[in-house]
Amino acid sequence: MMKAGDDEGAAGGRLGFLKQQDSDAKEGKTLSKLSSTPAKGDWTKASCPCCESKQVEPLVLVKLGGKVGPETKRWLIRLIGAQQKDGGAGLLAHPGEDAQSSIIVVSAPRCTLLRATEELGLCKTYKTGEMEAFSYNDRDNFRNSNNMEAFLTLAEREYIVKYELEGLRAQKDLRIPGLPDKYTLHNRDNIWQKLCSAGVIVDMFPLHNSEKLKQLKEAWYLGNQLSQPLDSVNEYFGNSVAFYFSFLDFYTWSLLPPAILGLSIAYFSGEVQKEVVESVSKSQSPEIQVDSGLMVSGHMIQAVFSMLWSTVVMELWKRRSATLSYRWGTLQLAERFAEPRPSFHGKLGVNPVTGRVELLFSEWQRDLRMLLVSVPGVGLFLGLVVVGMMCFYWGEAQVKQLHKDWDSYLSQTFLYIPSVLHIVYTNMLGNVYRNVAQSLTEFENHREESAFENHLTAKVLVFTFFNNFAVLFHIAFFKQDVSLLRKRLASLLIVTQLVNQVTEVVIPFLVDRFISAPRRNEKEDDPQEDKFRNQRSLPPFPGLFAEYIELLVQFGYLSLFSCVFPLTAVLLLLNNVTEIRSDAYKICKLFRKPFYPPVSNMGVWQIAFEILSFASVVSNCWLLLLSPHIQVWGQENGLSGGNLLLMAVIVEHVLFLVKFIIAVVIPDEPYWIRKKREHMEYASMWALRQMTLEARES
């Protein structure tokens, strides 16, 4: 198996793929409009002269089904190569080494790339050096607009190919050659979806560029760098991945203050080890009362600090995110003005915003579906989590009772049954839920890809988070047992990190070293086509959800319960430093390259972190109130439980207010970005006023 990121023979390979072959003059018969037939084994010709170039960069590989006949493949290649006004994708296609091979390699000519850049609303560097929304008419004034490899990032070029292919819609009723009649396309049907459902297209993924990948790896994780090459990550993997790694980076650095504070409190109080030992052994040592004054203040400083810290971090991240978005040209994405996502359905009508004829789906219908179907659906599954937890506690109590009554070897093994059953139940529920969430979101029928992603993420996120924290919340708020909570939290933190390190670093390393590496050497002089095909043997990238949820759960441990276990930030900091490298290693070497659309921020994750940051005030105040130190302190100062509670509530409200004020006072984008954005708005307004007469009369 040939690895995508191998270092040998890459540059030559790409050129080799471009060598001319004798053209086979078989003419296409079935598709009237798509008249220019490609030469077998060569790239289709670009339709406009400005796009012709000697060197075509293979961007995306389309894998066809095994039973696809040559006439279907020829038709597909012609469709991909035909101009957009004729209903084609306006791209370049290469049939692979021979016409029978079941792959099509796709690239994109300059004009298609530039038009799509405008359509997506990407900003690019203008001749003045500022970022401006790209305009096809004004292309000559943008820097590098003649050199696509410098103008667009690799990820953007590849995404545009996907965007064009998946956006293909039939312009009239059409039979696909070589397929049964039931797959006949009707007007405005999405062609790509039809081909996928017909089994013609099995897979589609972007191709690695082994040279660039090598450079990226060296700059990213092979050395001892402290900072990540975020611009290169953005160039190679796209915005979404770059935003994830930027956030990981930012978040890891911002863990320094709480880690230092936690360490110094631990050092000065000298109490932490004792506490951990105590909590694990569940014995309340009588010494606590001796220096309770100091511990109270240490605990409180830690808690108050972490509550305010989380808001400041999230606000600063928003500013950083806006800066990155400006730098990467995604500040003015025009997704809502573009075509709807491929699987969007509805009735044909005139879009009131753009005035184009396209599929429309009424907003209230979507709202109704969310309210009546999605919300109860998600609620049901959250209920099932609670039921599971309750059954687990019930079962545990039963089994303990049984063990007490019987006290045999057999009954001792019974003790593990509830845990095992609960884990199995939780996992099954999680898997079922993921499918349900997908269907629910599909049913909601969002127009934009980003809306779909955000709604799907939100659904899975709520469930996963609830699943992770239900037990901890139960301990904190119902059992009100701080020492049990501390024990659980410590073990969760340590176990989670161990499991993560093993699954994310050790296993991949072993796989790479002992399974992939020996195979790699076998195929040094394979044809380029096989190298592309081999990239398919890697598993598809599972998406950033798992990575983000890991961070969110971490952040939850830290912000919700930090006051019971002050060294959380230290452990997380250590974990994240290795996490950066292991995640980078994973995405570069262990998976197929993923497609990611341009995005301007982290989307729904941003909101999830902010909600958590506010929820942390409630839980921390509550935990402080429960903590034995505070209770002792209250007794010493003659405060009743009610008065202590009142104090906690007042502190909580003040902290809420302070956090809210911090969030409002720190602007969400830096001053200079705001000015740039206002300048863009002003330019649009001005253009509209100048333009409107001519444009409307024409």
Next chain:
Amino acid sequence: MMKAGDDEGAAGGRLGFLKQQDSDAKEGKTLSKLSSTPAKGDWTKASCPCCESKQVEPLVLVKLGGKVGPETKRWLIRLIGAQQKDGGAGLLAHPGEDAQSSIIVVSAPRCTLLRATEELGLCKTYKTGEMEAFSYNDRDNFRNSNNMEAFLTLAEREYIVKYELEGLRAQKDLRIPGLPDKYTLHNRDNIWQKLCSAGVIVDMFPLHNSEKLKQLKEAWYLGNQLSQPLDSVNEYFGNSVAFYFSFLDFYTWSLLPPAILGLSIAYFSGEVQKEVVESVSKSQSPEIQVDSGLMVSGHMIQAVFSMLWSTVVMELWKRRSATLSYRWGTLQLAERFAEPRPSFHGKLGVNPVTGRVELLFSEWQRDLRMLLVSVPGVGLFLGLVVVGMMCFYWGEAQVKQLHKDWDSYLSQTFLYIPSVLHIVYTNMLGNVYRNVAQSLTEFENHREESAFENHLTAKVLVFTFFNNFAVLFHIAFFKQDVSLLRKRLASLLIVTQLVNQVTEVVIPFLVDRFISAPRRNEKEDDPQEDKFRNQRSLPPFPGLFAEYIELLVQFGYLSLFSCVFPLTAVLLLLNNVTEIRSDAYKICKLFRKPFYPPVSNMGVWQIAFEILSFASVVSNCWLLLLSPHIQVWGQENGLSGGNLLLMAVIVEHVLFLVKFIIAVVIPDEPYWIRKKREHMEYASMWALRQMTLEARES
């Protein structure tokens, strides 16, 4: 004295003012550029032929100082009449009946109005019937663009005159004829401000149109209408006033549900009268415990309902506000792209947004000033309110002690001294604060008029609100005396309303009937000039602050403390129904017509109402907790004070969450407005793309 709103001889008067007089051919000597000299006693000529019209509508009256020489007046008239490119205002001026009279009447020609409409970013009806941002180049495609009286509202026309006059800046160093050298204008000095500070201009106000005013009054408050003619109010007084009355209207109607609920709870429990009597007589009758179950539920229903009600009302108002803003064409105001406000100062530089050379003032400097000067300043005054309140309580205790010790007639009068002193102190503090707030906001140096207004309003608002509620909060949260609170609230509600009705309805009516009306008859056939001049004898309109704060304080009584006095909503409803009429009467008859700029919403008041709505959750939960019914209920059910408090906290958090979700789920603008807005954005984006090449190369 001639009233603005009188009904006699109005239509004829306006025409009379326009009659031709012999032109006096004295040539201007001092101002080189402003070459066209006006004929004495006639309107200056419009500079472009399309603006010439037989009939000029007098819009604004400028009152000059008594000592202003005729050469200064002539220079000023020429300045007003000169074209904008020559540094003039591009308006029309009329010197009054003779050259010595100390007024100038100003009007505006069509082109100046249209250009300003574009500059302000007003939307007008396009030929398609939709509202579109007005563009001067495209003027012929907008409906009524040849008839200014239909195209712009009277308030807009008058505001544009003010906008142009106050925006006048010297294009080079310039001596003003007839004034000492210290008033010499330097480049980019604001001319109007200089003239005001030199005493040349004493006053400026928009003129009433007595015909329209008569129609408005008939439709507004002379009949028995249930609804207000909001569009006519907008036409005559401008957006700000129309928004106030719309909100008053909306808010009054939305008081119906809580009023009905309050009445029915009062009816079914039959407890309210008893309660009021009890609370006023301060005796806790033992019967309360008999049907505490019913009362608890009544109280709670009332409280929970009013908490959720306030959020729903504010969200629905936002939608209504967006609809009104669309209808009145202020959805896309371009204030931030226009010239800075007249008293804005800074260094000359290139505005990074518009690319124009203008005065700039760095944002961080403004932030610093707010943080280091304004915030401590406001805090100091709030502190003084608290100090005053504490002194009052201390003084009251002292005086009571004295009265107890002496028990004489003299000592009884002493009992009133603390209250009187406190009222005097509070009033003085309020007056000082108003000036301080003005200076602080001026010092902050805001670029836009609306930003200035909002910051000023926010400052005064916080203080006034604090001043109004400090005592109630003290009773509720420190004294924790629900019956005293109820007593205070009932007396405040009744006293406030009586005072309001007297000051707002009875006194104005008496003034109008016995002082204004007799004078009105004296001057039936006065010259038009005197009628204009007489409008100046009315006091200037004091602004909407007092009206809004009255509503806000009402809303505060209702939402913060409604659960202690369930009939609040009923009283407020009755009050507001008369309030609508008395406010309308006031603005139409008792004051000079005010200038108001176009606005797109209520500004900072919106936020104040929303904050209050959230604060109400805290106070209501707290008051419910304190209420004797709940305490009794808790005792009956064996709940300790701590457990009750915990319950209240949980209920509070749940209500916060529900309110937050309601606020997020209800969209801030109706669907169709969002589509219109997106359409406008799309059109701008599209225009920019089409335009950018030509525009930048030219």
